[in-house]
Amino acid sequence: MKQRFLFALALALAPVAMGAQSYSSGQTVWPAFEGWEKNADGSASFVFGYMNDNWEEELDVPVGPGNDIQPGGPDRGQPTHFLPRRNRFIFRVRVPADFADKEMIWTLTTQGKTQKAYATLRQDLYIENIDIMSETGALGAGASNPELRADKAPVVKIDGAKTRTVKVGEPLTLVAVVTDDGIPRVRSQTQPPASPNPAAQERLRQLSLTPPYRPTVAKAVGLHQAWFVYRGQGKVTFDPPQIKTWEDTRSGANSPWAPIWVPPALMTDGKYTTKVSFQTPGTYILRAWADDGALTGDDELTVTVTR
Numbered sequence: 184m185k186q187r188f189l190f191a192l193a194l195a196l197a198p199v200a201m202g203a204q205s206y207s208s209g210q211t212v213w214p215a216f217e218g219w220e221k222n223a224d225g226s227a228s229f230v231f232g233y234m235n236d237n238w239e240e241e242l243d244v245p246v247g248p249g250n251d252i253q254p255g256g257p258d259r260g261q262p263t264h265f266l267p268r269r270n271r272f273i274f275r276v277r278v279p280a281d282f283a284d285k286e287m288i289w290t291l292t293t294q295g296k297t298q299k300a301y302a303t304l305r306q307d308l309y310i311e312n313i314d315i316m317s318e319t320g321a322l323g324a325g326a327s328n329p330e331l332r333a334d335k336a337p338v339v340k341i342d343g344a345k346t347r348t349v350k351v352g353e354p355l356t357l358v359a360v361v362t363d364d365g366i367p368r369v370r371s372q373t374q375p376p377a378s379p380n381p382a383a384q385e386r387l388r389q390l391s392l393t394p395p396y397r398p399t400v401a402k403a404v405g406l407h408q409a410w411f412v413y414r415g416q417g418k419v420t421f422d423p424p425q426i427k428t429w430e431d432t433r434s435g436a437n438s439p440w441a442p443i444w445v446p447p448a449l450m451t452d453g454k455y456t457t458k459v460s461f462q463t464p465g466t467y468i469l470r471a472w473a474d475d476g477a478l479t480g481d482d483e484l485t486v487t488v489t490r
Contacts, residue, residue, distance in 0.1 A: 210236030212244075212265045214289040214300035217272050217318075218310030228275040229287055229302040230310065235265050235429075242293050243416040249292035252276065254285075261289065263414040269400075269430040272315055272479070276302075312336075312478060320402030320430075320440060321367065321477035330367055336478035337363040337406060339471050342454065348487045354422070354458045355486065359471040361408050361453050367477055369405035369446055400430055403439045404476025405446030408455040413470040413483065417463025425457070428472050439476060446476070461488040 217230040235242065242265045244250040251257035259276045276287065287302040316322050316331055342358035349355045409425040426447075427438035434442050461467065467486045472479060 206237055208237050208240035209294065210240075211296045211298065212236070212242055212291060212293045213298045214291045215271075216289070216300040216302040216308075218308045218314065219302065219304055220275070220310060222277065225280040226277055227280070227282065227304055228277050230272055230275050231261065231289060231300060231302070232269070232271040232273045233262075233265060233291070234269050235267050238267050241266055244291060244293060245416075249290075249297075251290045253288055253290075264412045264416070265293070266411060266429045267431070270428070271319055271430075278304075316477040319477070320400040321404050328367075331477050334366040334475065334477050335364045337361055337473035337475050337480045339408065339473035339480045339482050341471055341482045341484050345483070346485045346487070348489065349461065350489055351461055351464060354460045357410060357457045357459055357469070357471070357484070359408055359410070359455045359457070359473070359482070361406070361450075361455060361473045361480075363406050363473070363475055365406075367404045367475065369403075400432065400440050402476055403444050403446060405439075406449060406473070406475045407439070407446045408471070408473050410457055410459065410469055410471055413468045415465055415467030415469075415486075417461060417465055417467075417488075419462075419467065419469075420460050422458040422460075428474070439474070459486075461486070464488050464490055 213234040213236070215232045215234060217232050220228045220230060222228060243263060244265070245263050246256075246258045246261070248257075250261060250263060252259035252261055255276075260274050262273060278287065282304060284303070289300040289302070291298055291300075312334065313322070313327060313332060316334070321331060322328060338361070340360045342360050347355060407426050409428050410421055411425065411428050412419050424437065427436060427440075429438075430440045431438035432440045432442075436444070438444060439446070459469065465488055467488060469484045469486060471482045471484065473481070
């Protein structure tokens with residue numbers, strides 16, 4: 184865990200060393216090996232994510248030479264649609280117990296530049312839920328919490344068929360059913376002052392303008408659900424607009440990593456309804472994402488879009 188913390192600290196401080204430059208578009212995506220987990224049957228799972236250096240541009244890279252995982256690839260379930268900024272613990276690749284000291288490599292080419300992530304079963308890269316909680320911002324760096332240690336990931340199931348067909352521009356209704364253990368309790372990064380007086384309002388305004396100061400990201404905790412495009416190229420519109428599943432730390436963003444963001448009210452029946460429409464024909468994989476602020480669960484829907 185110490186090695187991962189130092190790596191995260193280096194990433195956090197890199198913008199300072201580089202003059203705090205940031206870009207809306209034109210930058211590359213870096214594949215990331217997050218660590219490996221033990222499975223009950225003795226096998227292991229390599230856990231991957233990525234860092235898109237852009238704040239706005241979303242890139243598409245089909246499975247193939249430019250988006251390849253080996254051995255066993257090129258398709259090992261990786262995304263082909265890359266959301267902005269840091270996306271941690273996005274997918275897992277199971278390997279047998281006898282994988283031993285072999286190496287798995289994710290090769291990703293964007294903007295004409297090729298980056299690689301190297302996965303191994305080195306013991307210092309073994310991760311547990313508490314590591315995931317810490318690195319996504321539910322805990323501070325190196326911290327622990329008895330309540331969070333007992334947390335179980337939420338479970339999300341798509342209501343209805345897992346494959347759908349819809350025409351361009353035609354809204355499709357999505358229903359995600361989410362169950363959770365109620366841990367952790369809701370906590371925003373900074374709760375807004377209760378008083379409406381001018382001094383309190385000014386304090387709220389100052390808080391919204393305060394940049395993050397922790398060496399790791401901070402995150403509001405509390406159950407919420409969102410959809411995002413995992414595979415598929417073309418504009419996709421969700422209604423209502425979805426909570427960000429990537430680390431958008433900007434003030435005012437609809438993101439659990441943004442200052443003062445508060446989780447929405449829970450659906451009493453656990454059912455979250457969203458409409459989605461597509462502008463371009465093709466095959467899309469949409470991911471239903473449930474996040475309690477510390478751990479996540481997901482389910483996937485394949486949509487074929489026709490004219």
